[in-house]
Amino acid sequence: MKMPFPRFYEPAKVGEIYLERNAHVSDVAEEFRERGGVRPAGRDKFRIAAFGIDCQVDFCIPGGSLFVPGAVEDTRRSIEWIYGNLDKITGLHFSMDTHRVFQIFHPGWWIDDQGCHPKPMTIIRHDDVKTGKWKPVSHPRECLEYCRKLEQTGKYILTIWPYHTLLGGLGHALVPALMEAAIFHAVSRMTQTHFETKGTHAMTENYSVLSPEVQELGGQVVGGFNAPFFKLLMEYDRIYIFGQAKSHCVLSTIRDIQTRVRATDAGLAEKVWILEDAMSSVPAPPLDPLPPELDFPRIADAAMDDFRRSGMRIVKTSDPVDF
Secondary structure, three states: OOOOOOOOOOHHHHHOOOOOOOHHHHHHHHHHHHHOOOOOOOOOOOOOEEEOOOOEHHHHOOOOOOOOOOOHHHHHHHHHHHHOOOOHHHHHHHEOEOOOOOOOOOOOHEEOOOOOOOOOOOOEOOOHOOOOOOOOOOOHHHHHHHHHHHHHHHHOOOOOOOOOOOOOOOOOHOOOOHHHHHHHHHHHOOOOOOOEEEOOOOOOOOOOOOOOOOOOOOOOOOOOOOOOHHHHHOOOOOEEEOOOOOHHHHHHHHHHHHHHHHOOOOOHHHEEEEHHHHHHOOOOOOOOOOOOOHHHHHHHHHHHHHHHHHOOEEEHHHHHHHO
16 A cells, blocks of 8 residues: 655645755654654665656756656656655665766867857767867867767767756756655655765766766776666665656666676566656657667667566556565
8 A cells, every 4th residue: 555645745846946845844754754653764674775867957847958858747756656655665866967067968068160069969970070070178089089989889979968967056956846755755764865976077978877988088997887886776675767868867777787787697687677657758859860879769668678678677656566
């Protein structure tokens, strides 16, 4: 049976920016724990992780610089799933996409012969850098190498994104209504919420929470696999994944999990449960013809089929959390 929603929860406010009501949420959570007899998370025998990927204002609130259509509804379903299964969710984990202005995927990093910056959703290929169509403002040799290595992976081509999730800005914050759910869970279950930052290195994209798209440039390491966080997740009996965007950060993170479990213990894939109605894809850009590598919804759906075949479970927030 699902737990009741706390009285402060307002579904209509999920798509809004406001100051989270820390003290009030905490007070209600204390009362809820004492009245309802909710046990501390440390006593759980079957341990469940809820892993929210990049559930931040810039992705999930209308007007955010990289708002993903469908994200408000996804977030609402995620919040209600957390409240409804509060007594079963042992730990909440959130990744936080974390950037600064000058990074390789932001407009300010590149200029053309007229001194203009690329517009968001511009594709910069290796040949564009080699011929000088687009010039980096810094580290030209490494940028050329980056585009070559990125294309060789066969996963992505360098895409210029709007400035987003800038450290210190409102767009970086967790969605307020979801933050309140995290506070409520932490207080009522007496456990700390975990936040994992990613994407801080200027010279590489970091769609996945677990590793950057390119790990070495000019003989220098720019990132590597986040083994401690992977280990933390895999210590749970089950991991539910949700967040944004299905076609990019969610997909890349699950793909990294898939690769690592195949290399270590394929049976671990059964721990991964993907909440498919709590994530949406970045829409494909309006190009005709549309390059296959930019058909983001198609790419995401194909990946989900592959994850299912590897042993992961694809479920909905309305499905019971049984064990």
